[in-house]
Amino acid sequence: METKQTHGHRYGMVVDLDKCTGCGTCMIACAAENNVTVRADESDKERNITWMQLYKITNGKKFPDTEVSYFPRPCMHCEEDGNGGHNPSCVTVCVATATKVDINSGIVSQIYTRCVGCRYCQAACPYHARYFNWWDGYSLIKPFAKGMERSLSPEVSPRMRGVVEKCTFCHHRLMRAKNQAYADDRREIEEHEYTTACAEACPAQAITFGDLNNPEHQVSKLIKSPYAFRLLERLNTKPKVYYLSSKDWVRKMADNYMPGEFKPISKAVG
Amino acid sequence: MKFNGKDITELLALNRRNFITLIVGGAVGIGLSPLPWKMADDSAIWTQNWPWVPVPPVGEFLHEKTVCTLCPGGCGIEVRKVDDRAVKIEGRTDYPVNPGGICPLGMGGLQLLYNEQIRFTGPVKRVGPRGSGKYVNIGWDEALSMLAGRISGLRKVGKVDSITVIDGNRMRSTMAVMIERLTKAIGSPNYMRIPTSEDTFQTAGMLMQGSDSPMAYDLENSDYILSFGSGLLDGWGAPGRIINAWGQWRKDRLKRATRIIQVESRASNTASKADQWVPARPGTEAALALGIAHVIIKKGLHNTEFVNTSASGFSAFKEMVLDHYSPEKVAEITGTDSNKIISLAEGFAKAKAPVAVCGKGKGALNGSLYESMAILALNALVGNINMPGGVLVHDPLPLDKLADIEPDAIAADGLQRSRLDQAGSAKYPFSRSLFSNFAEAIIKAPKSPVDTLLIFSANPAFTLPDGGEIKRAMEKVPFIVSFSPYHDESAYMADLVLPDHNFLEKTDDIVWPAGLQYPLYGMTRPVVEPLYDTRNSGDVIIQMAKQIGGAVGDAFPWEEYEEVLKQRARGLFDSSAGLTGYDGATPAWKQMKKGNGISPDYDSFDKMWEEIKSGGLWYRPAHTYKNWGSLFKTPSGKFEFLSTKIELAAKEASLEEMGISATGDEAFMPHYEHKGHGKGEGSHSLRMVPYEMINLASGWAPNPPYLKKTLFDHQLLKDESFAEINPETASKLRLKQGDRVVLKSHKGEVKVRINIFEGAMPGYVYLPLGLGHTAYDDFLNGKGVNPNHLVDGGMDPLSGQPVWWDTPVKLIRA
Amino acid sequence: MENQERPSLDSKKGGWISSLIGLILSYYAKLISNPFRSGLVYFGAGLIGALFVGWVLFPFALYSRQHQPLDFSHAIHLDEDIVEIEGDTDLERCQYCHAFRDDGTFAGIPKLETCMECHDDPEMALGETPEEEQFLKDYVADEKEIPWLSYSRQPDCVFFSHIAHVKMGELDCRTCHGDHAKTDKLPVYKKNWITGYSINIWGKNILGIKSNSWDRMKMDDCAECHTEKGREENNACFVCHK
Numbered sequence A: 001m002e003t004k005q006t007h008g009h010r011y012g013m014v015v016d017l018d019k020c021t022g023c024g025t026c027m028i029a030c031a032a033e034n035n036v037t038v039r040a041d042e043s044d045k046e047r048n049i050t051w052m053q054l055y056k057i058t059n060g061k062k063f064p065d066t067e068v069s070y071f072p073r074p075c076m077h078c079e080e081d082g083n084g085g086h087n088p089s090c091v092t093v094c095v096a097t098a099t100k101v102d103i104n105s106g107i108v109s110q111i112y113t114r115c116v117g118c119r120y121c122q123a124a125c126p127y128h129a130r131y132f133n134w135w136d137g138y139s140l141i142k143p144f145a146k147g148m149e150r151s152l153s154p155e156v157s158p159r160m161r162g163v164v165e166k167c168t169f170c171h172h173r174l175m176r177a178k179n180q181a182y183a184d185d186r187r188e189i190e191e192h193e194y195t196t197a198c199a200e201a202c203p204a205q206a207i208t209f210g211d212l213n214n215p216e217h218q219v220s221k222l223i224k225s226p227y228a229f230r231l232l233e234r235l236n237t238k239p240k241v242y243y244l245s246s247k248d249w250v251r252k253m254a255d256n257y258m259p260g261e262f263k264p265i266s267k268a269v270g
Numbered sequence B: 001m002k003f004n005g006k007d008i009t010e011l012l013a014l015n016r017r018n019f020i021t022l023i024v025g026g027a028v029g030i031g032l033s034p035l036p037w038k039m040a041d042d043s044a045i046w047t048q049n050w051p052w053v054p055v056p057p058v059g060e061f062l063h064e065k066t067v068c069t070l071c072p073g074g075c076g077i078e079v080r081k082v083d084d085r086a087v088k089i090e091g092r093t094d095y096p097v098n099p100g101g102i103c104p105l106g107m108g109g110l111q112l113l114y115n116e117q118i119r120f121t122g123p124v125k126r127v128g129p130r131g132s133g134k135y136v137n138i139g140w141d142e143a144l145s146m147l148a149g150r151i152s153g154l155r156k157v158g159k160v161d162s163i164t165v166i167d168g169n170r171m172r173s174t175m176a177v178m179i180e181r182l183t184k185a186i187g188s189p190n191y192m193r194i195p196t197s198e199d200t201f202q203t204a205g206m207l208m209q210g211s212d213s214p215m216a217y218d219l220e221n222s223d224y225i226l227s228f229g230s231g232l233l234d235g236w237g238a239p240g241r242i243i244n245a246w247g248q249w250r251k252d253r254l255k256r257a258t259r260i261i262q263v264e265s266r267a268s269n270t271a272s273k274a275d276q277w278v279p280a281r282p283g284t285e286a287a288l289a290l291g292i293a294h295v296i297i298k299k300g301l302h303n304t305e306f307v308n309t310s311a312s313g314f315s316a317f318k319e320m321v322l323d324h325y326s327p328e329k330v331a332e333i334t335g336t337d338s339n340k341i342i343s344l345a346e347g348f349a350k351a352k353a354p355v356a357v358c359g360k361g362k363g364a365l366n367g368s369l370y371e372s373m374a375i376l377a378l379n380a381l382v383g384n385i386n387m388p389g390g391v392l393v394h395d396p397l398p399l400d401k402l403a404d405i406e407p408d409a410i411a412a413d414g415l416q417r418s419r420l421d422q423a424g425s426a427k428y429p430f431s432r433s434l435f436s437n438f439a440e441a442i443i444k445a446p447k448s449p450v451d452t453l454l455i456f457s458a459n460p461a462f463t464l465p466d467g468g469e470i471k472r473a474m475e476k477v478p479f480i481v482s483f484s485p486y487h488d489e490s491a492y493m494a495d496l497v498l499p500d501h502n503f504l505e506k507t508d509d510i511v512w513p514a515g516l517q518y519p520l521y522g523m524t525r526p527v528v529e530p531l532y533d534t535r536n537s538g539d540v541i542i543q544m545a546k547q548i549g550g551a552v553g554d555a556f557p558w559e560e561y562e563e564v565l566k567q568r569a570r571g572l573f574d575s576s577a578g579l580t581g582y583d584g585a586t587p588a589w590k591q592m593k594k595g596n597g598i599s600p601d602y603d604s605f606d607k608m609w610e611e612i613k614s615g616g617l618w619y620r621p622a623h624t625y626k627n628w629g630s631l632f633k634t635p636s637g638k639f640e641f642l643s644t645k646i647e648l649a650a651k652e653a654s655l656e657e658m659g660i661s662a663t664g665d666e667a668f669m670p671h672y673e674h675k676g677h678g679k680g681e682g683s684h685s686l687r688m689v690p691y692e693m694i695n696l697a698s699g700w701a702p703n704p705p706y707l708k709k710t711l712f713d714h715q716l717l718k719d720e721s722f723a724e725i726n727p728e729t730a731s732k733l734r735l736k737q738g739d740r741v742v743l744k745s746h747k748g749e750v751k752v753r754i755n756i757f758e759g760a761m762p763g764y765v766y767l768p769l770g771l772g773h774t775a776y777d778d779f780l781n782g783k784g785v786n787p788n789h790l791v792d793g794g795m796d797p798l799s800g801q802p803v804w805w806d807t808p809v810k811l812i813r814a
Numbered sequence C: 001m002e003n004q005e006r007p008s009l010d011s012k013k014g015g016w017i018s019s020l021i022g023l024i025l026s027y028y029a030k031l032i033s034n035p036f037r038s039g040l041v042y043f044g045a046g047l048i049g050a051l052f053v054g055w056v057l058f059p060f061a062l063y064s065r066q067h068q069p070l071d072f073s074h075a076i077h078l079d080e081d082i083v084e085i086e087g088d089t090d091l092e093r094c095q096y097c098h099a100f101r102d103d104g105t106f107a108g109i110p111k112l113e114t115c116m117e118c119h120d121d122p123e124m125a126l127g128e129t130p131e132e133e134q135f136l137k138d139y140v141a142d143e144k145e146i147p148w149l150s151y152s153r154q155p156d157c158v159f160f161s162h163i164a165h166v167k168m169g170e171l172d173c174r175t176c177h178g179d180h181a182k183t184d185k186l187p188v189y190k191k192n193w194i195t196g197y198s199i200n201i202w203g204k205n206i207l208g209i210k211s212n213s214w215d216r217m218k219m220d221d222c223a224e225c226h227t228e229k230g231r232e233e234n235n236a237c238f239v240c241h242k
Helices: A025-033 A089-093 A120-124 A171-183 A197-201 A218-222 A248-252 B016-031 B035-048 B110-114 B140-156 B174-186 B197-209 B239-249 B269-273 B285-298 B304-310 B314-324 B327-334 B338-350 B369-381 B409-416 B435-444 B469-476 B537-548 B550-554 B561-575 B588-594 B605-615 B644-649 B664-668 B705-710 B727-732 C002-013 C016-033 C040-061 C074-078 C090-097 C130-140 C162-168 C173-177 C219-228
Strands: A011-016 A053-058 A068-073 A099-101 A108-110 A130-132 A164-166 A207-211 A241-244 B061-067 B076-082 B085-091 B124-126 B135-137 B163-167 B191-193 B224-228 B259-263 B276-278 B354-357 B452-456 B479-482 B508-511 B520-524 B617-619 B686-691 B720-725 B740-744 B749-756 B764-768 B807-813 C063-066 C189-192
Touching: A011 A218, A025 A053, A025 A197, A025 B085, A025 B705, A068 B269, A089 A099, A089 A120, A108 A164, A120 A130, A171 C162, A197 A207, A197 B085, A207 A218, A218 A241, B016 B035, B016 C040, B035 C040, B061 B520, B085 B110, B140 B452, B140 B537, B163 B174, B174 B191, B174 B409, B174 B508, B174 B537, B174 B550, B174 B561, B197 B369, B197 B644, B224 B285, B224 B338, B224 B369, B259 B269, B259 B338, B285 B314, B285 B327, B285 B338, B285 B369, B304 B369, B314 B664, B327 B338, B338 B354, B354 B369, B435 B469, B508 B561, B520 B561, B520 B605, B537 B550, B537 B561, B561 B605, B605 B617, B644 B664, B720 B727, B720 B740, B727 B749, C040 C063, C090 C173
Parallel strands: A011 A241, B163 B191, B163 B452, B224 B259, B224 B354, B259 B276, B452 B479, B686 B764, B720 B749
Antiparallel strands: A011 A207, A053 A068, A099 A108, A130 A164, B061 B076, B076 B085, B124 B135, B508 B520, B520 B617, B686 B807, B720 B764, B740 B749, B740 B807, C063 C189
8 A cells, every 4th residue: 555654643652761771561561461472481582472572782891881771672663664665564575464554543553363474574574573473372272371361351352373463552542542532522532542551551651652743742742852763773664663862872772883874962962 | 677778776876977976066056055155254264263262251441449569669550350350450640659650560460360370279288298289178167277276286285486477578567467466366486577678777777766767768859869789670669669760860861860879789770770880799888888988077078967966976986987998998898999989978978868778679688787777877977867858767657556465374475485586685686587597496406396387478488598498497397387379489388278369359458668758558459359269368367366266366356357457547547647549740759848737638537448448548748857856766865876775785695696796886886897708718709699670579479470571581591590790700710601500509509501791790690589489380480590599698797687698609510 | 869959940040159059958958868877867966965055054054043041122122112211312222221331332232230220129020021030030139140142243353343333423223233123032143153253243144145234244344334434544454453
């Protein structure tokens, strides 16, 4: 579909890495909100599922100048594939039209019942944001943890073995907010009514979520900061997830810079 | 019959040709019917809806407000339910402790509720050998009469002191009061509480301020936070509160109003995210604090008003500090640059509202007493005791004291006997429970002096940093009773389990969230009906006491636990004005600073009680600051740099018996003691330090499976956990990333893999706490190793608690 | 052999098409004249059998038949002479029991609580039907929820917002649910053995042909209506899937 994806809203996220403490609450909130499965061996990082994933980075300096920081990484909900196409690379390659950019929200959708499990999108995603279900996570026949299915939320359908899943910006929360708005005789929702589980849960308020097309929304203001950047920006995938950091070494980690290519800004500004 | 000259039967024979014709006819017919098309569609749908993939039932969304009791933080939580199923835990914005956020443990709390494999579904008794996990279900009546019968039997033969009760509930909580009351009523002197850094803090306060004020740091109003190993971002205090404050402090990227300095030997999250990281050797924090005090005093930066009018023993303290703690000398002890010490001292003393914080890691384990005193002395030096942004001195929550029990003859006799762990004796005058002594007494005796061990809300076999001593001791105890809702290590060793409700099924109170700067009484209410045949341990205590009968029964005149809670809460109503509602508009710490009086938002006790039950909250965001004239309840009436209480105690027992190597006045003041294990002691040339992580539960509550997603594969890979060492140490030992090694202390050994991390102090080995379970289910059992079982750091002077932050270990390549 | 003449007669009238038809007909005529040798009996038997299976047996066997736990009469409850249900329009009267919650979600089949707003006394029937007696005895007395079978339940992957359609889209209940409100007896609930869906999703008609908007509830039907109403943007995947 070549139509410009903006149909009013373009939801995006800003993560302030100066505030992020690496506690991991966002990961848990995401998993609990979205019925993500958990296995006995979660250390198999190629096969476990974390829609929101913390990446740990260090400045590489010797003791005692070592510093640790974290990148929380949801799905980036890219706008382009980096080759001039107006769809993210995962959407471009999907053979089953199981993933698309939602024209109403800019959110990259994933329909599990449509997915054939070819994992092409997984290979195409430069952010490793897509996950394949190698097992039936919640199975009534052979439960991985007896009784745990009682905490499943009806707002997100549990996935079966053999399909790909990823962060949806808690799309069901948009639907929840819309239902509430309709009940209150409104068509549009307020900024605070729709936020993702990770943003809501972050105890340091490091994650801000909102409509990038609405100049009044916090996210639109935050991305104008000189400290704002995106992951692998030079791929031109136009992610809708932004980061803020006043630390040059953190910002430098966000892309593969050639020697001399990265321009430190913290000195220039502060 | 013939047809066209042929027999009809021959014509009609089902030969190959005719059979194929029949099939072809059938195929054409099927093709002309809707069957294949409908089948194709239906089977496509079938593949999308495997019958074994659960479909979560829809229903009405409900939001139940309660308070989390998984850690001493007591954050407000809201549980989203679909009809009667709880599906998500979220933070409350109308609770003053945590404005909206909670920690990963609280977030994963539902998995502790619903994972049936880790829960006892009813009372059980052991049938297999101890530790085999073989139980049979019994009814509550049988379980209660078994236990009551055993206790009554021991009482009859006068062996009441062979009953020991271990309690993991928070100090002053109603559960702790009930359990201690039960122990007393039975007549046993052996009531033991799991020691935490709050105990150490309160003892330090008792020795220097004369009052056991709850730990209350006014961090939000401070502009310079000097943390001595407190994992402010690693689960210390109420994580929902601290991390929220952290976010606020980081709001302005260029001009930070609050500076955070972290003293710690390892680049933890707190150390990395702090404005400054000061690495000091583990266990030398007291020396660093006194080095800072040295610079402050030498430069005359201390608060003369406080020191002159409200403190005693300052001259002795000054003399000691100036003599023994010069920056150069401290630099040598701690490994911190002396210039750094000077600049720290200047920064601390010149800040408007500086505060020095104690409580290592999450604060869940005991601290070092002299170290806590040194840190408190530092706060006193700058006069930030009971001042905005400093350490606040409070009275404990004014909860109603229950009527004293009237012990019968058996109990009166039992209570006269000495405690097995010698806590409170002349040798350990300031400690309430000493698990290492307790374990030693059992291990050394030919026959266990403890006959029956009752364990409430605790998992000592896993969480105590004692080199596995208590576990070995427990193996000798003839009869262990656990009240745990979970299949934890201690319950695994139990002979009888009377399971409590899970925290989301229970009514209980939270007495003063750890570290909070204002009094707060929280209440947790059941958000779901109990899933299994479990009972609130508070109710069980009452039922058990009644069954024992006599004076024990009389000590518990209530019908149910909630009556006790209500009775105690009356004290809140009677004593001081408080609030039961919080709108989130003005944070409580801001309201406090305004200094306005409070008019209660209730007019009767019943109203207040109803509000507490529905909102889970009573708090008092007001405080009388300074008040130095009447604040200190020490013998001198002043803040004592030189503690009279220690001085007096030293008359009852020698300093040596108390484990103190210092002599003279120094022993009565905060000072640094070099512990026995010198560097390069024999083959044990490395030091092991356990560390805590906010995303890995290491206390009584098990780690919910979701939290394992947050562990990196250089922390846990399959079943192996990793030890962090510095690249320098690694190259000296010729170790590569991922190498398998055995770490050996005098107490035990563990097999781990090596993670090379620049942020680890050279010469030290760091192991995470919370792994290495031998009980529970596939998610926890056998994953990694438990560093507690290696701990062998000797005894902290004066307190008698274990030194768990410095264990000499030997590293052998596996 | 006489019949062989007929195609040739026809071929005289028409061109090559009729001669082709003639050829085929003559072949069949030959078969019919010599039925047993050709195996037509077998072909026909197979054909008829399969048609029977495909058109009669299969549609019947594909669905389970379950009776609702209780025979509820929508007609009686919506008869203004019998029951006073508040509401000026049909929609409002439907919503008296099938209500929206405050958060905009749809309660669907009402809980016993709603029934007990009127049927509050298990000892006192409001009407005279045996169904009500049974209802009071089995459910109201024990306050037990009625295990209704839902005719229109969509699969788990579907998100459907009633309020978006009924309130914002101003659709009648009837558009999708037909004249269910006028029925005096609850139809037998038929569940597809393969998919687990109710027959109402695919439609009563085995061919899936619909003559009314409420005959089917498949994705295409949603899309068709969206398109008709000029709401193509609502055909985006994430509007109806979760």
